[in-house]
């Protein structure tokens with residue numbers, strides 16, 4: 001089985017937005033994006049509570065009408081290594097095509113005020129484990145240092 005994200009050299013991987021893999025379900029293509037927020041094994045990973053809040057806010061935003069991509073979103077979730085998120089979409093998409101939606105979703109987190117959505121015991125498996133302040137900090141850092149100054153090497157895996 002080809003798992004592209006394990007084949008890539010994490011020692012050379014930069015922060016960015018990458019196509020992790022494409023899968024084929026019947027006649028449909030499904031694209032998995034590697035939304036890499038931290039340089040692997042180089043800087044501290046995202047705090048557990050902050051990546052949990054990122055997951056809630058990014059999922060709520062991307063599934064909303066406001067995002068403009070709601071009908072294509074299959075899944076939004078954190079990487080176990082806590083250096084990024086996976087976003088899975090319907091269709092064959094490139095990293096450049098998804099980029100504007102990723103930018104607006106992280107701007108949504110950066111600017112978010114109020115209660116973290118779905119952070120109740122009914123809706124979440126660990127509802128007290130959130131940190132909106134750190135999630136907003138990580139969103140601002142990723143936007144200003146990566147997404148707003150994106151380069152080719154932040155959109156294509158190192159070969």
Ligand SMILES: [Zn+2]
Pocket residue numbers: 052056123124125126127
């Ligand atoms: Zn949760």
